[in-house]
Amino acid sequence: MIDIQRSPNSKINDINFDSLVFGQVFTDHMMECDYKDGEWQTPKIKPYGPLSLEPSARVFHYGQAVFEGMKAYKDKDEKIWLFRPDQNFERINKSSKRLAIPEFPKEYFFNALEELLKIDKDWIKQGFGNSLYIRPFVIATEAGVSASAAREYKFMIICSPAQAYYSGEVRVKFSEKFSRAADGGVGFAKAAGNYGAQFYPTNLAKEEGFQQIIWTDANTHDYLEEAGTMNIFFRIGDKLVTAPTNDRILDGVTRKSVLTLAEEFNIETEVRRVSVNEIVEAAEKGELKEMFGSGTATVINPIAGFGHKDQKFELPKIEDSYAKFFKDKLMKIQYNEAEDKFGWRYEVKQ
Known part of the structure; x- marks a missing residue:
């Protein structure tokens, strides 16, 4: 079960997709799920916007924060694909465990991620190099500055349309x-x-x-x-x-x-x-x-x-x-333009 609150207005028509700066433009919606009373609550999809946190939220003082980086791709038939998302899910929980953050349920992760991508699917543009960068992350939100692991957390997913990450020679x-x-x-x-x-x-x-x-x-x-x-x-x-x-x-x-x-x-x-x-x-x-x-x-x-x-x-x-x-081999698999004999592609059913 996911609580969904759709944005009344989309900002997509205000975005110039030909001149994107990596990680500075975000889609209309985000996913948010709170951990309290010893368990993860019902995930919510809501309009992208600011958070309200106590100044004493432990993430600000003790750095309990982990994240992941993923991408969604759209092929010529408008199908949406992820690339090895199971690896990202496993790694964010591995990172969380090391920082004493409760691990996130797999069902919550994939159900919420897929729903978010379906709602904001128009932000995923076709064409080699175009993608939707996906940023799952977890932060400690419990108020208090005692030096111990928090008892409350927030798991979120935000998304940003992307082109090439680096330009020019490195x-x-x-x-x-x-x-x-x-x-x-x-x-x-x-x-x-x-x-x-x-x-x-x-x-x-x-x-x-x-x-x-x-x-x-x-x-x-x-x-x-x-x-x-x-x-x-x-x-x-x-x-x-x-x-x-x-x-x-x-x-x-x-x-x-x-x-x-x-x-x-x-x-x-x-x-x-x-x-x-x-x-x-x-x-x-x-x-x-x-x-x-x-x-x-x-x-x-x-x-x-x-x-x-x-x-x-x-x-x-x-x-x-x-x-x-x-790069050519990987991107052709990611964009569904080549055989995926390794089972790396993951389709987001629409």
């Missing part, structure tokens, strides 16, 4: 000092604080002309792990290399999909620790053919160059790049 800097996460921490979770803590070092990198940081391990800073918003792949010769997931690195859905496709198309891969020195030496020898990031928002993002200490390296421009290959 260059990254290898971190020498700052770390995203440490062993035993919350790096594997999509905790809000993980992202808040990376803005300062990323801003420092931007001052040097880079768009992202690739984090290194907290112990030695000798091994490359992931970027601020992406998992990272390296092509050394014709071999694709990426770091293993652990309690410091996010288990990316797109990352897993790339590895599966690589196996399907007989592209040699290695999932192992990747040292800074190895990548620098490969670049110096001309053996580093590509670097690219993977993630829900960006799908696959080619990296034009990287910096380490005082050195800067530009990567060759390759016509038959792995980045282009994987």
